Amino acid sequence: MSVRVGHTPDMDDAFMFCGIATGAVPMRGLQFTHVIEDIQTLNRRAFNAELDMTAISAASYPALSDAYWVAAVGSSVGQGYGPLVISVSPRSPEELSGRRIAVPGRYTTAFMLLQLAIPNVQPVEMAFERIPEAVLKGTVDAGLVIHEWQLTYRDAGLLPVLDLGVWWQQQIKLPLPLGLNVVKKSLGRETARRVATVLRDSILYAFAHQDDALAYAMRYGRGTDPARSRQFIGMYVNEESLTISKPCREALRVLYQRAREASLISTVPRLGIIEPLKV
CATH class of the missing domain: 3.40.190.10 (Periplasmic binding protein-like II)
Known part of the structure; x- marks a missing residue:
């Protein structure tokens, strides 16, 4: 079959x-x-x-x-880790409300978590591998990264804003x-x-x-x-x-x-x- x-x-x-x-x-x-x-x-x-x-x-x-x-x-x-919100300069999660954030898809769990953690963001959907470059170029205010970019974003000179896995663990105290x-x-x-x-x-x-x-x-x-x-x-x-x-x-x-x-x-x-x- x-x-x-x-x-x-x-x-x-x-x-x-x-x-x-x-x-x-x-x-x-x-x-x-x-x-x-x-x-x-x-x-x-x-x-x-x-x-x-x-x-x-x-x-x-x-x-x-x-x-x-x-x-x-x-x-x-994930167990206390997950998708990451990144930016080129230090920011707090609260500063990103209403801002343009590159996301890897509107149907992804990463985006659902982002909306729960930071309401009212303006999502800019794009292929996940393009997100770090978009953040570096300033075409978006921040980016939501998944896959191996969770480990390598610092190599590109990017900074963490919010680890949604940590946020989930603090809020829910369950696996993600x-x-x-x-x-x-x-x-x-x-x-x-x-x-x-x-x-x-x-x-x-x-x-x-x-x-x-x-x-x-x-x-x-x-x-x-x-x-x-x-x-x-x-x-x-x-x-x-x-x-x-x-x-x-x-x-x-x-x-x-x-x-x-x-x-x-x-x-x-x-x-x-x-x-x-x-x-």
Whole structure:
């Protein structure tokens, strides 16, 4: 059975999908067709139900809960760290209310968190890799960075304004779910569980063969050195990637409740989770 699977060209996704991409794990009667695009594009594809399994921003799930289950595996979860607001000069978060801030997509969890932390910003949507340059050139007042830019922004001479992961930890005291994998309900529960199982096995392979998986992931590292690549992957591929914990499930509920209270979403979705098969 052919399954269209979406994931990003980022190191954390590449690390998790290494076992699948290299043929190192059994495919359980499935043939994956990979669709590799940035997270904002994958969010849009999911809105159109184009993909059988895909990475999405956790912020997008309320609009997808009728058509997709959340896979219990493959999540990207921060623990006291997350997307960063950066600028060229020292600023307080309060100074950015009403200001132009470059964001990596209106459907991203990073942008949802930004709106909760600093209301009334003026978002300027652009590809995430262009954000630091836009901040340096002064075309925006600040930028919201994700992926490896969370570790390398100082190399470009940029300064931190607000770590949204720290803000979340101080406010909520729970993990910060940023990315999810979702599986289309129309596949049926049995097939959906097989799909989730293949991804689970690929993540287990990566943990068991970290040097090989890191070497594979660094093909997508956009020049990030090995030490920072390993650090970034370790931040977002962890135990939460193998199973969504109870605290993480509660964090999703709180995120959606806060977003509903701020009128960012219309309803708090029921969290439908599809589990992989037992090992």
